[in-house]
Amino acid sequence: MSTDGSAVAERSTASRERDREPVLYEITESGVAVVTLNQPERMNAWGQPMMSAFYRYFEAAEADPAVRVIVLTGNGRAFCAGADMGGLNSISSTTVESASKTDVGALVAEKHPYFLTQLLKPVIVAINGSVAGIGLSLALMADVRFAAAGAKFTTAFARRGLVAEYGISWILPRLIGWGAATDLLLSGRTFLAEEAAELGLVKEVVAREQLLDRALAYADDIARNCAPSSLAVMKRQLYADAGLPIVETSNKAEQLMHESMTRPDFIEGITAFFEKRPPNFPPLTAETAQTAHD
Template sequence: MTVADSLDSEAVQAAVLYEVTDGGVAVITLNRPDRLNSWGADISRGVYAAFDRAEDDEAVRAVVLTGTGRGFCAGAYMGAMQDLGESISGDTDVSKIVGERHPHFLTTLRKPVIAAINGACVGIGLTHALMCDVRFAADGAKFATAFPRRGLIGEYGITWILPRLAGWGVAADLLLSGRTFFADEAARLGLIKEVVAPEDLLSTALAYAEDLARNCSPASMAVIKGQLYGDANDAVTEVSARAENLMHESMVRPDLVEGITAFFEKRPPNFPALKQL
């Protein structure tokens, strides 16, 4: 490893923090508060590494994604965007900003991802938040698609996920106007599960995630996530037939016996860890 590689690795680790609670929840924190955690190569690489680590760790049963300071993720890093604008020549490589994965990779993870939106959530930051499975937001947090106000389009799957969460009319309004809205409106529109005081945000999201980790079968949650996103474009007859097969599979896993036994014994279940495929 060269000195440059080492420094780059250190920068990536500093840009995204990672820890695991005693309750089995990985907390992934975007850590560039000086730029409101705007999305750049350092954050993208750190985020991918952190989620891969959480997926591979059997002790992790749920993940919380949040940010430090006043921003969750305030869109693309404008320093990188300025460089991009000055160098547009028809073969612009936007992956240098976005990274190697599109935000919808969050929907392919087998573990539930909870967003704790602590502040500004804009552009690609909003797309990532919407691709999380459940969202909490601090009171006063600002949201915006912003794309038409920057001469851009609906990026990286937001036109797929936003209508599914909030309906066609709401999605058209937010995407076409690029207007700013706040956490309370986001909750009314169905984008946020709950708005909480800023000082209570992380503890609220962690309590929710730790409840999943403690009381829900990792195998069941993994299958259900696959159903939620995989069934989105299929006819109900196909979805129902596929669910019947998945139900038969679930009935021969030890999770079912443990779940029923724990219910009758009035104790927390002791579900087995999610094994690697």
């Protein structure tokens, strides 16, 4: 009995230690990596040690052939409330001189948010609660967004004496149009998930308790039915072609289409369609990964 008790205690301790980790990571059976920001007491504010764990897990998911889609979410009442600016005491004592010495690069550490657009695998975000500042920049650089009903959004920059940071002035107009992006950036106002959906900022608004299940079901469908090679190349097309003329984009697409038809993924996709069965696509190969990056 004491042995059983010790085992239970060990599992309980391991569980508590895991719960204290700044970012949680798991992989589902279908190949969906779930990355969860896990500092709810700080509203998942962007800072260390959360940043390092976040980058580490995304690099692991990108490198793992078993992972086909990545889902990002947060624990608690916030997805990410922006940069961690320190405690109230340090904020109240900040001066122009001390603020000017702030290492801005440290706010993003290793990478700018646009690194999500450079990944070969789709990134789906489940915005579980409040999102602001760099948290919003990260969410917008993902590929698809779901949001919990009533979740609060804000760019916040203008109301903090800051500017549109880390590429948000590039991605926001492309997602919702120039006029709406100008409104959200210049006013810095708070708006809800329901308005975000109307603007096209998020795909769907879901009841909070159903949010992660909905995002995982969407990711699972992609993981089971879409070719990793197609996903990798199409992500590159979406973001790399955004500033190119239509003729150049179309010519590039023709070349990429010819290349895709030489891969076994194409044969499997067509065969599965005619046989009326789910496809069995192979993991992403180094060759296809290189094609996507070229």
